[in-house]
Every structure is written in structure tokens, then in C-alpha cells.
Amino acid sequence: MICENIALVRENIRRATEKAGRNADSVTLVCVTKGRPPEEIKEAIRSGLCDIGENKVQEALAKYNALRKAQIKWHLVGHLQTNKVRAAVEIFDLIHSVDSLKLAQEIDRQALKINKVQDVLIEVNTSGEASKFGVRPEETPGLIKEATGLKNIRLQGLMTIAPIAEDKELARPYFKKLRELKDEINKFLLTTYDLKLTTLSMGMSQDYEVAVEEGSTMVRIGTAIFKGEKR
Numbered sequence: 001m002i003c004e005n006i007a008l009v010r011e012n013i014r015r016a017t018e019k020a021g022r023n024a025d026s027v028t029l030v031c032v033t034k035g036r037p038p039e040e041i042k043e044a045i046r047s048g049l050c051d052i053g054e055n056k057v058q059e060a061l062a063k064y065n066a067l068r069k070a071q072i073k074w075h076l077v078g079h080l081q082t083n084k085v086r087a088a089v090e091i092f093d094l095i096h097s098v099d100s101l102k103l104a105q106e107i108d109r110q111a112l113k114i115n116k117v118q119d120v121l122i123e124v125n126t127s128g129e130a131s132k133f134g135v136r137p138e139e140t141p142g143l144i145k146e147a148t149g150l151k152n153i154r155l156q157g158l159m160t161i162a163p164i165a166e167d168k169e170l171a172r173p174y175f176k177k178l179r180e181l182k183d184e185i186n187k188f189l190l191t192t193y194d195l196k197l198t199t200l201s202m203g204m205s206q207d208y209e210v211a212v213e214e215g216s217t218m219v220r221i222g223t224a225i226f227k228g229e230k231r
């Protein structure tokens with residue numbers, strides 16, 4: 001089941017890239033495994049996935065230990081509290097959810113301690129929904145300017161979560177907004193800091209095709225991969 005689901009998701013991604021005139025390999029599929037046991041994650045890995053996403057540090061730690069030997073890139077896609085940063089920096093290859101300068105500074109501080117340069121994305125609240133984490137779009141360039149001074153984090157791009165909707169087309173404006181924000185930020189990053197954001201983490205089971213059409217380079221998918229499994 002998991003194997004077939006992954007094949008279907010891959011095919012849908014390929015089609016969406018084709019529609020947008022992009023390369024199919026320009027999109028990384030992050031398998032979001034929250035609530036799923038290590039055996040199912042192993043099956044996803046056997047199907048060729050090497051990017052695993054979790055939304056809680058504690059849960060990720062347990063799985064990290066169970067799957068230690070697998071060649072996996074670990075992604076933190078959920079909100080990160082400052083008191084969990086130390087553990088997060090130890091296991092995650094990419095943190096998708098930086099939403100304040102204070103959090104960026106703490107990641108920088110903990111990464112320095114273990115001699116790591118931590119890859120991060122800035123989470124942007126493109127919809128303005130009060131229930132969502134993330135920086136407001138208009139505050140994002142300012143946060144990025146300040147974060148460029150932190151030597152032990154590497155700003156790779158932006159992440160967003162679109163509002164839940166029956167019709168995936170309704171998510172399109174939020175994805176478009178994130179892409180335009182990245183382009184706007186890259187104008188000053190390139191000229192002033194010789195830096196460039198390359199990653200757009202956007203698209204989940206309900207809306208990833210639309211996200212890919214709008215330029216997503218990283219989709220985060222759980223339900224569409226694990227549906228039909230027992231739990």
C-alpha cells in the first residue's frame with residue numbers, strides 16, 4: 001500500500017512539474033511520518049524515500065534512534081519551542097519552522113556548540129489565519145536581514161501551510177504569494193549579501209499538485225502516503 005501510494009504521489013508530482021515546464025527532480029518529496037510507527041517508515045524508505053518529516057522533536061528522537069542506520073535526511077516541519085532547540089539541532093538536517101529572530105538566535109547558539117551550520121527555512125503565515133504559526137509576509141524580509149548575521153545557521157528558503165479547503169485551487173494564491181516573497185527577498189539578498197533562497201517548502205496531501213505548479217521545491221506529504229494502513 002505505502003509503496004503504491006508513493007508511486008502515485010510521485011506520478012502526480014511529475015505531471016504537475018510537466019504542466020509547469022519544470023524538471024520532475026526539482027521537487028523533493030518529504031514523507032511526513034508523525035503518528036506512524038518505524039515499520040511503516042521503513043517501508044517508505046524501502047520505496048526509495050530518503051527525506052522524513054516529523055512535527056514534534058520528542059517523537060522524532062525516538063524514531064531517529066530506531067532508524068539510526070538508515071540513510072535519511074530528517075526534517076522538522078512542526079513548530080519549535082526554544083527549550084527543544086538543543087535536541088532539534090542534533091538530529092534535524094533541515095528545520096522548516098523558524099518564525100522569530102529569538103528562535104533563529106537560539107538555533108545559532110546551539111548549533112555553534114556542536115560545530116554545526118544548521119539549515120533552516122523561515123515559516124511564513126501567508127494566509128494570516130490566527131491559528132497558524134509563522135512570520136507575517138511583510139515582516140519576513142526584516143527577519144531575514146537580521147538572521148543573515150548568524151554564522152551557524154544557513155537560510156535555505158521559505159515554508160508555508162495553506163488553509164485547509166475542499167478545493168485545492170483555493171490554496172494557489174498562498175503558494176503564489178510565497179514564491180513572490182522569495183523572489184522579492186532574493187533581490188536584496190543577492191545584491192547586498194551574495195546569498196540566495198532556493199527552497200520553497202509548500203504543498204501537503206490536499207494541495208501539493210497546485211503547490212508544485214506554483215514553484216514548490218519541497219512537498220510535505222503524510223496522509224496520501226499512509227492512507228489505507230491500519231492505524
Ligand SMILES: *Cc1c(COP(=O)(O)O)cnc(C)c1O
Pocket residue numbers: 032034055077078161204205206220221222223224
Ligand atoms: C502533518 C503535516 C504535513 C503533512 O500533512 P498531510 O495532510 O498528512 O499530507 C505537512 N506539513 C506539516 C507542517 C504537518 O504538520
